[in-house]
Amino acid sequence: MGKIDEYIPTVGQPTIDDLRLLAERLKGKVIQNINSTSVGGGVAEILHRMVPLLKEIGVDARWDLIKGGEQFFAVTKKFHNALHGTSVEITQKDFDIFLDTSRSNIEEINVYGDVVFIHDPQPLALIKNKAENKWVWRCHIDVSEPDQKTWGFLRGFIDSYDAAIFSAPAFSQKLPIRQFLISPSIDPLSDKNKELSQETIDSVLKKYDIPKDKPIITQISRFDRLKDPLGVIETYKQVKRYIDCRLVLAGGGASDDPESTEVLGEVKEAAKDDLDIHILLLAQNDIEINALQRASAVILQKSIREGFGLTVAEALWKAKPVVASNVGGISLQIAHKYSGLLCHSVEGASFAVKQLLSSPDYARRLGENGREHIKNNFLITRHLKEYMLLFLSLYHPEDIVYL
Amino acid sequence: MAKIQKAKEPFKFYTRMHLSELTGLRASTLGQLLEIVKVVNGSCIYHHTHRFLQQHQYLSPEPPNDFAYWVTEVLGEDELGERLASIDVVQFTTIRSLREKIVATIAAYLDKNLLAKVRFSREGEEFHFIKSISFVLPTNYVAYDLKDFIDVLDKITIDSIYYHIFEARLRLEKNTNDFSNWIMNSVGDERMAREISHLDPYTFTLEGLRDKVIGIIKKGILV
Numbered sequence: 351m352g353k354i355d356e357y358i359p360t361v362g363q364p365t366i367d368d369l370r371l372l373a374e375r376l377k378g379k380v381i382q383n384i385n386s387t388s389v390g391g392g393v394a395e396i397l398h399r400m401v402p403l404l405k406e407i408g409v410d411a412r413w414d415l416i417k418g419g420e421q422f423f424a425v426t427k428k429f430h431n432a433l434h435g436t437s438v439e440i441t442q443k444d445f446d447i448f449l450d451t452s453r454s455n456i457e458e459i460n461v462y463g464d465v466v467f468i469h470d471p472q473p474l475a476l477i478k479n480k481a482e483n484k485w486v487w488r489c490h491i492d493v494s495e496p497d498q499k500t501w502g503f504l505r506g507f508i509d510s511y512d513a514a515i516f517s518a519p520a521f522s523q524k525l526p527i528r529q530f531l532i533s534p535s536i537d538p539l540s541d542k543n544k545e546l547s548q549e550t551i552d553s554v555l556k557k558y559d560i561p562k563d564k565p566i567i568t569q570i571s572r573f574d575r576l577k578d579p580l581g582v583i584e585t586y587k588q589v590k591r592y593i594d595c596r597l598v599l600a601g602g603g604a605s606d607d608p609e610s611t612e613v614l615g616e617v618k619e620a621a622k623d624d625l626d627i628h629i630l631l632l633a634q635n636d637i638e639i640n641a642l643q644r645a646s647a648v649i650l651q652k653s654i655r656e657g658f659g660l661t662v663a664e665a666l667w668k669a670k671p672v673v674a675s676n677v678g679g680i681s682l683q684i685a686h687k688y689s690g691l692l693c694h695s696v697e698g699a700s701f702a703v704k705q706l707l708s709s710p711d712y713a714r715r716l717g718e719n720g721r722e723h724i725k726n727n728f729l730i731t732r733h734l735k736e737y738m739l740l741f742l743s744l745y746h747p748e749d750i751v752y753l
Numbered sequence: 754m755a756k757i758q759k760a761k762e763p764f765k766f767y768t769r770m771h772l773s774e775l776t777g778l779r780a781s782t783l784g785q786l787l788e789i790v791k792v793v794n795g796s797c798i799y800h801h802t803h804r805f806l807q808q809h810q811y812l813s814p815e816p817p818n819d820f821a822y823w824v825t826e827v828l829g830e831d832e833l834g835e836r837l838a839s840i841d842v843v844q845f846t847t848i849r850s851l852r853e854k855i856v857a858t859i860a861a862y863l864d865k866n867l868l869a870k871v872r873f874s875r876e877g878e879e880f881h882f883i884k885s886i887s888f889v890l891p892t893n894y895v896a897y898d899l900k901d902f903i904d905v906l907d908k909i910t911i912d913s914i915y916y917h918i919f920e921a922r923l924r925l926e927k928n929t930n931d932f933s934n935w936i937m938n939s940v941g942d943e944r945m946a947r948e949i950s951h952l953d954p955y956t957f958t959l960e961g962l963r964d965k966v967i968g969i970i971k972k973g974i975l976v
Contacts, residue, residue, distance in 0.1 A: 364910040368770065371890055494877070519881035522775035531773040531883060677877070686826075739772040739888055749796040750924070753890045 352539035354406050360538050361731045369731065372738040373407040375753050381411045381741060382463025386426070386472035388415055392534070392660070393469045393490055396733075399537050403734055416459060416473045422451040426472045429504070432497035433471070434576075434655060440500055449475070465741050474507040484744040487514045490534070492657050492678050494520045512744055517658045518679040530740055533682060535733035536663045536724070541636035543667055546644055554641035560598065560628050565647035565707055568598040570639055570661050573613040573631075577601075578652045578675075581696050583620045583627065585652060588700035590626070593707050597621075600630035600642055643668050648706050648713070652699055653677055663728045666690065666720030671713035673702040683728065689720035757898045757974065760939040764902060764931075766894040766909055769916035773800065774884040781874045783828065786820070787859045793882055795848040799924055800885035802842060802851065806915060806959065817955060818842075819880075820855060827874045833862045843953050846928050887920060899940060903970050911959035918954050918962065930954075932966060945973040 358366055383401065385393050397413055404411035418426070425444045432438045452475030461479045468476060469488045477485055487508055493501065493516070501523075508514060513528040522529050536543055555562060567586055571577035579599055586597040599617065614631065621627040632638055643649060649665035649672045656678030663683055665672050672690040674680045684690035691702040706713040726732075742753065776797065780786040790798070801819035817838060825834030836858050845851040863869055874880070894909060896902035906914070917931035927934065929950050937946035948969050954962055 364908075368768065368910065368912070371768075371892075372770070375890075516775060519775060519883060520877060520879070522777045522881065524777040529775040529777065531775050735770060736772055739770055739886075742888065743772060743886060749794070749884065749886055751886065751888045753888055 352537070354403055356539060357729075357731055360725070361729060365731055365735075369734055369738070370407050372735065372742070373404075373409050376409050376738060376741055379410065379464040379741065380462060381409060381465045381467055382461065383411065383413045383467045383469065384416060384459070384473045384476065385413075385469035386416050386418060386423070388413075392657075396534065397469070399540070399730060400734065400737070403730070404737075407734075409738065412463070414459065416455040416476070418451050418455075418472065421447050423472075429471050429500055430491060432500040433491045433493050433504075434657075435492075435495040435497065438497065438500075440497070445503055452476070452478075465744060468511075471504055474504060477507050477510045480510060484513075484741075485511045486740065486744070487511045489514060489516055489521070490657060492518070492521055492655060493523065494518075513740070515740065518682060520678075528743075530736075530743070532733070532736045532740065533679060533728060534658050534660055535728050535730045536660055536667060537730045538667065542640050543664055544640070546637070546641055550637065551641045551645050554638050555645055557638075558628060558630055560596065560645075562645070564626065565593070565595045566598055566645055567595055567648045567650055567703060568600065568642055568646040569650040569652065570600050570643065570664075571651070571653070572601045573610045573617060575609070575613055576653060576655045578654050579613065579617045580620055581652050581654075581699070582650055583617065584696045585650065585699040585703065586627065588696065589703045589707070592704060595647070595707065596626045596628065598628045598630065598642055598646070600628075600632055600639070602632055602634055639664075640668075643670060646670060648673060648703050650699065650703070651675065651680065652693075652696075653680075656680055659683065662690075663724050666717070667724045667728075669714075669717040669721040671706045671717045672720065673699050673706065675699075683723070684720070685723070688716070689723045690716055757900050758940070759898050760896070760935070761941075762935070762939045764896040764935045764939070766892045766896070766905055766913050767916055768890050768892050768910055768913040769920055770888045770890070770912060772886045772888070774886050776882045776884060778882040779879040780882075781879045782872065783824070783830070783833075783859060783863055783869050786823075786880055787856065787863065789882060790820070790852065790859070791856055794884055795852065796884040796886070797882045798848050798852045798855070800883050802855075803885070803919060804883075806919065806955070820859075823874075823880045827878045827880075828869075828872050830862070830866075830869055830872070833859065833866075833869070836862065841953075842923070842955050846923065847926055848923065851923070887924070889916065889920075899936075899942075899970055899974055903967050906963060906967055906970075911963065914959055914963055914966075936970075942973060945969060948973075 354366060383397055387394050401411045401413050425447045428438050428440055432440060456476055456478050465484045467486050470490055509526055511527055515530045515532045516522050517533050519531060569582045582599060589595060617629055621629055643665050649670045651659055651662050651674035653675050658679035662672055662674050662680055673693060674684055676692040676694060684692055686692045693699040693702055778789055780789055805817050821834045821838035824830045840854055894905045896905050921927045921931045933946040933950035936942050949966055
């Protein structure tokens, strides 16, 4: 795990100096992060990086977990899907299960933070413990069109917070509390994003039996319908009529997602008989994902819905040309024809991929612009800075704050 | 090189960081955009006309303000987009007057182009109004003369340059930028101060602006 000074070669000394300057202003404040899991998922991944870095620069950041059984997490998973706008039936019993577990957590958890930083909906009800301290809700979900019943239920808690954070402007709703825009980030020093030797990249291709004889198009994602893997195969087939290429569809298996096995079956069926399609069900292995992205000529992200789509940032950081759907936070990462190509359909995606494969100079330019954009806006150092500014803003309601 | 005089007052360098606050306000038509621009908090107008300066520090093909970008790319109103993009922000010394210019530009276009009133953005491509929250902090850098000043200017963050050039002039309504103000009043070099205040900083990248200001001062010292 990178120490703060190890980011200097990437972002420059002044950026790190600014972080230390802000950290000084937070001396004496305890930041208590609370979420529902220490392993798996994007939130835990971010906290594993954020908390040690904040501590290193002098912010007293800590991390606690709520407890919950199988039933509770089944309900919060339903909430998650409903907030994403998927049609899910949520009953009064579901709400009761959520409230029962929340009651136990409210009694058991020790709330000691000057700032209590709640991540995602699972621990939302802890707000009942609010005293003089500040409470912030970090929403990592696309709530641009939430199921109103679920949203209405959760608003009963959200409205009592001091502030909420969303990842994209479209996710903001009219709320009686302050709302901030803080996008997620990638860590340039992590296994998923660090530089790799050609030898490592080649060894991963060899392991999965992917020859380097043709340009490789890759989509990294879970086998989930919202990631449109069948659309990806269709895109590849349309490209293949004109340009010989390979397709890599790679992602982790999601044991908590019963649908993934079904989707994987459909994907395999759609890909059968084509030896140039490589479907890889990967165990969590960040180096391998990194290598597959780096070995690709074009990266696709043909999602139908997306919270933020950090796989796009990961690809752009590697200066890869990206073709992605114009959904969720992807448009914050790609300015069309400047740092990648946005699309709305299979036909649009295949046309864009053909353009990139036929014009390597153009593709290279888009990739380089993309890397610069990610460097300026979506690295973990920017994320750290904005979290500290957010904590400070809780004590300063004005628009121009003199520190 | 001429002897460098000590300034009457030292120049203290500050820096500025910002956070984006969401408002929940959104527009899908030009008419809605116009109505919200008229009443929205001045920090929103500032955000949407200045965000690009810090977010795109390098050459970017995007129009220099969010209103122009949205009107062109989402609504397809190229002519209005061009008019909004070419608003000469440097001519305005208050957010209020800048807002009035944006409002007048959109209103005049709507009057002449009735069809523009019925054009809607696609779902998911609405204009979202965002406020800019600024955090101003002193740095450890102080200049006692022009030589110190260019030494610091060479190494300070672009956020500091941004603060003293853009934020001070328009958002804090100081009328001119901090650099010109100090060179005029504490160093006493009116010609140099005027040369810097006559720049259109909106046409530079922040790194380009740094080089330009250093160049003007170096040239002035040599005279």
